[in-house]
Amino acid sequence: MHLILRRVVIAIPTLMLLSLVVFLLLELAPGDAASALLDVSATAEQEAELRAELGLDQHVLVRYLRYLNGVLQGDFGVSARSGMSVAHEIGVRLPYTITLIAAAMLIATVFGIGLGFLSAVKHHSIWDTGITAVVSLGMALPTFWVALILVQIFAVELGWLPVFGADSPQHLILPAFCTAFVLIPGIARITRVSLLEAFNADFILFAQAKGIHTRQIITRHISPIAAISIVTYIGLQIVRLITSVAVMEVIFNYPGLGGLAVSAAFDRDFMMLQGVTLTIAVLTFSVLFIVDLIVAYLDPRIKL
Amino acid sequence: MNITYPHVIDVRHASPTPKRFHLRLPHMTTLLFGGVLLISATLAAIFAEQITPYDPTQMMPLERLHPPSLAHPFGTDLMGRDLLSRVVFGAQISLMVAAIATLISALPGIILGMIGGMYRSGFTLIIDYLMDAWMAIPGLLIVIALTAAFERNPVILAISLGIAGIPAVYRLMRNETLKQTSALYIQAARASGAPESYILLRHILPNTLPIMIIFATLRMGGLLIAISTFSFIGLGAQPPTPEWGTLLAESRDYFHQAWWLMVFPGLAISLTVLGLNLLADGLRDWLLPE
Numbered sequence: 001m002h003l004i005l006r007r008v009v010i011a012i013p014t015l016m017l018l019s020l021v022v023f024l025l026l027e028l029a030p031g032d033a034a035s036a037l038l039d040v041s042a043t044a045e046q047e048a049e050l051r052a053e054l055g056l057d058q059h060v061l062v063r064y065l066r067y068l069n070g071v072l073q074g075d076f077g078v079s080a081r082s083g084m085s086v087a088h089e090i091g092v093r094l095p096y097t098i099t100l101i102a103a104a105m106l107i108a109t110v111f112g113i114g115l116g117f118l119s120a121v122k123h124h125s126i127w128d129t130g131i132t133a134v135v136s137l138g139m140a141l142p143t144f145w146v147a148l149i150l151v152q153i154f155a156v157e158l159g160w161l162p163v164f165g166a167d168s169p170q171h172l173i174l175p176a177f178c179t180a181f182v183l184i185p186g187i188a189r190i191t192r193v194s195l196l197e198a199f200n201a202d203f204i205l206f207a208q209a210k211g212i213h214t215r216q217i218i219t220r221h222i223s224p225i226a227a228i229s230i231v232t233y234i235g236l237q238i239v240r241l242i243t244s245v246a247v248m249e250v251i252f253n254y255p256g257l258g259g260l261a262v263s264a265a266f267d268r269d270f271m272m273l274q275g276v277t278l279t280i281a282v283l284t285f286s287v288l289f290i291v292d293l294i295v296a297y298l299d300p301r302i303k304l
Numbered sequence: 305m306n307i308t309y310p311h312v313i314d315v316r317h318a319s320p321t322p323k324r325f326h327l328r329l330p331h332m333t334t335l336l337f338g339g340v341l342l343i344s345a346t347l348a349a350i351f352a353e354q355i356t357p358y359d360p361t362q363m364m365p366l367e368r369l370h371p372p373s374l375a376h377p378f379g380t381d382l383m384g385r386d387l388l389s390r391v392v393f394g395a396q397i398s399l400m401v402a403a404i405a406t407l408i409s410a411l412p413g414i415i416l417g418m419i420g421g422m423y424r425s426g427f428t429l430i431i432d433y434l435m436d437a438w439m440a441i442p443g444l445l446i447v448i449a450l451t452a453a454f455e456r457n458p459v460i461l462a463i464s465l466g467i468a469g470i471p472a473v474y475r476l477m478r479n480e481t482l483k484q485t486s487a488l489y490i491q492a493a494r495a496s497g498a499p500e501s502y503i504l505l506r507h508i509l510p511n512t513l514p515i516m517i518i519f520a521t522l523r524m525g526g527l528l529i530a531i532s533t534f535s536f537i538g539l540g541a542q543p544p545t546p547e548w549g550t551l552l553a554e555s556r557d558y559f560h561q562a563w564w565l566m567v568f569p570g571l572a573i574s575l576t577v578l579g580l581n582l583l584a585d586g587l588r589d590w591l592l593p594e
Contacts, residue, residue, distance in 0.1 A: 014437035022449050029453035136585075140578035142529045144536050145552060145570040152559045152566070243444040243530075250537045258444070262537055265452040273452055277445045284442055 003296055004289075011285045019071070019278050023064050026270045067274070076275035081267045086275040089260065094279065097256035100245055101287065103172055104179035105234070112184045113230065116191025123196060131188065138185035143244055147178035147251050164253040175252040182244040183237055187230060194229040198222040228299045235291035242284050257283070335586030341579025345572075349395040358386035360393040360546045369562045379564035381554065387564060390546035391572050397547045398576075401462040401540075402527040406520055408466025409473050414516070416470075417477025418504055422485060432478075435471040443468035443530065451539045458531075458547070461540040465530055469523065476519055480512040514591035518584050525580035532573050548573045 042050075051057050058066075070077065076086035119131035151174060155163040162171050198204060199222070207217050246258020253259070257280055264272040296302040348355065364384035372379045378387035416435075420428045447464040454460050484490060484507070493503050534540040535549030543550045548569045555565035 010433070010436060010440075014440065017437065018441060018445075022445075025449050025453045136581065137574075137578065140525065140574050140581055142532055142570065142573050142577070144533050144549075145566075145573065148552065148556065148559075148566060149570075156559070239440065239442045242442040246442075246444050247533055247537055261444070261448050262539065265448045265456075265539065268452055270452070273448065277449060280445060281441060284440060288440060 003292060003302065007285075007289050007292060011289075015278065015281055015285070016068070018281050019068065019274065020064060022274055022277050023067065024060070026273065027060055029268070029270075071275075071278065076278075077271035079264075079269055079272045081264070081269040081272065086272050089272070090257065090275055090279050093255055093257050093260055094283075096254065097245065097249070097258065097283070099172065100175055100179060100249070100254065100256055101241070101283075103176035104241065104245065105183075107176055108180035108183035108187055109230075109234070111180065112187025113191050115184070115188035117195065119188070120192045120195035120199070123199075128192075132192075135185040135188050138181070141181075143178060143181050144247055144251055146181055147174070147248060150174060150178060151252075171252075171254075175248045175254050178251075179241070179244050179248045182240060183234065186233060186237060190233045191226060191230055194226040195222060198225050224298060228295060231291060231295050231298060235288060235295065238284060238287050238291065242280060242287075246280075331586050331590045333586075334582045335590065338579045338582030338584075338586055341575055342583055345395050345576040345579065346399060348392050349399045352392045352396050356386070356389035356392050358389045360385065360389040361544055362386075369558070371562075372564055378568045379562065381551075381562070381565055382558060387551075387568055390551055391548070391568055393546040394548045394551060394569065394572065395576070397458055397541055397545065398528055398531055398573075401458050401465075401531050402524050404459075404462040405466040405469065405527050405531075406524055408463060409469030409523070410516075410520065413470045413473025414477050417474045418481050418508060420474065420478040421481025422500065422504065422508075431474075435474045439471040439475070441468075447534055447539055456539055456542060458535075458541045458545075461531060461534055465527060465534075469527075472523070473516075473519070476515065477512065480515055481508055484508045484511055514587075518587045518591065521580055521584040521587060525577040525584070528573060528577050528580070 048057075056063070067077070074087055076090065078084070079086050079089060082089070115131050115135065119128040122128050151163055154161045154174065161174050162168070163174075164171075204217060204221060207221055208214075212221075242258075245256070246261060248254065249256040249258035250262050257276055261273070261276040261280060263269075264276055362385060364380070364386075367376070367380050367384040368382060370376055370380040370384075376386050376388065378391060381387055381390070416431055420431055443465065446468045447461065450460055450464040450467075490503060490507060493507060531540060532547070532549030532552070535547045536553045538553070541547035541550050543554060551569040552566060555562070555569070559566050
């Protein structure tokens with residue numbers, strides 16, 4: 001209970017603070033929603049009228065509180081670009097981003113743990129050396145470059161996978177794999193290290209001395225310990241993963257929140273920008289929260 | 305009569321026994337390999353004007369999309385610009401932005417981290433909370449908010465990435481300071497009346513230096529990737545500026561006709577980052593053997 005409370009106690013003021021900082025930051029920027037909505041030919045009176053209508057003539061803090069009040073009621077304002085409700089557009093795109101994050105985390109865990117496990121079990125063999133080298137190399141490669149090359153190979157040259165959009169499950173494969181690529185080397189490394197550490201622990205020696213089968217030692221004694229450090233590591237990397245998800249969404253033209261956020265930055269669509277940043281932050285906190293729950297479940301020393 | 309106490313040492317100056325940094329062969333190879341990669345990238349960036357055969361923005365319409373040759377070792381791009389020159393000038397922007405971002409994260413991170421590790425007070429609790437909160441905000445949001453509010457250029461990108469990196473430096477510095485303050489020699493220094501500022505600057509700072517250098521080296525690698533990534537999606541350097549990310553963005557639609565446009569800038573990023581990572585690994589094994 002304590003852990004859950006702590007997370008919520010940190011999350012709520014943080015989100016408020018973030019929305020305030022973004023609000024004030026965009027306040028500093030030249031131009032506002034009124035000038036973004038009107039075209040060049042609009043007269044000064046028209047602009048002033050629109051400003052009064054949108055409530056832009058009021059004090060910043062008043063406007064912030066009104067915005068916050070709206071957000072709490074699910075009203076994120078209107079996009080200056082499309083004229084549509086920000087909440088609606090976010091609602092349409094959110095499931096896509098959640099799917100992409102889930103798929104990427106699944107792929108990253110499977111590949112990362114697989115590689116780490118292999119190199120730990122075959123410690124000091126050609127497998128171990130090979131995987132360690134590949135992992136070091138993988139850490140140095142920019143993910144978007146890998147994505148560009150994979151698109152060229154699997155989508156353009158071989159034609160096995162679709163390139164852009166999200167119309168079918170196949171559309172998910174390339175973006176999810178490329179997003180996962182950020183995490184795979186790190187997970188592999190942490191798996192290898194924590195497994196090797198566990199292999200050398202006293203209680204494992206004891207279990208061996210008792211004559212317990214190796215397979216059982218790995219599944220019953222070592223895996224739970226390794227799982228804790230792996231999940232903790234994934235938790236620490238969530239923030240990086242979210243950034244990477246957004247970049248992949250842009251590269252693959254995937255209809256998620258990251259792409260929306262980047263295009264809102266390009267268009268200086270401030271209402272949209274505020275809504276999307278807030279949503280992405282909430283999403284990040286939610287994933288962190290789930291990771292916390294999993295760690296608490298795996299680690300009997302942590303009580304919820 | 306003047307009595308001396310040979311067994312009493314002045315604890316004010318008693319640091320832990322200085323470590324002997326032994327270099328062993330495996331460390332040497334990683335250090336050397338990483339160092340060579342990084343130094344060549346840095347030298348290329350510094351002497352870009354002297355070593356490049358062409359002006360990176362000079363267009364040669366008759367030499368569009370030429371494959372790698374002796375005249376153009378990396379080939380030419382769509383406008384007939386020499387790719388080698390553009391990649392070398394790209395190193396300049398990438399390394400400069402990474403260095404600025406590192407400085408922006410390091411200064412507040414180190415100072416606040418030391419204070420946070422030394423003292424417990426309302427102020428440090430608030431800082432602690434803010435850093436925790438800041439850490440949970442994806443760097444993307446900071447870059448997006450700042451580029452939308454100001455301008456899409458490398459300077460804003462450097463500032464955003466620097467700001468996004470402060471909490472990580474703070475955490476590390478705070479934990480290291482906490483570790484140091486509980487050490488016996490710090491207690492001895494305190495007991496003998498050394499002022500806090502002296503302890504901070506002469507004992508704690510030098511002792512956290514190795515780990516901070518290793519951290520900064522690793523961080524630079526991550527920053528180089530982030531810089532090219534954000535430039536690639538258009539939130540950093542803008543074309544026609546030769547930057548590794550923008551070069552790759554320009555290469556996107558021409559892979560079929562001109563593979564070199566996608567291969568060489570990507571290799572430049574990867575090799576520089578690999579150099580930094582190897583250097584960090586080598587430094588860690590060398591400076592922090594435990």
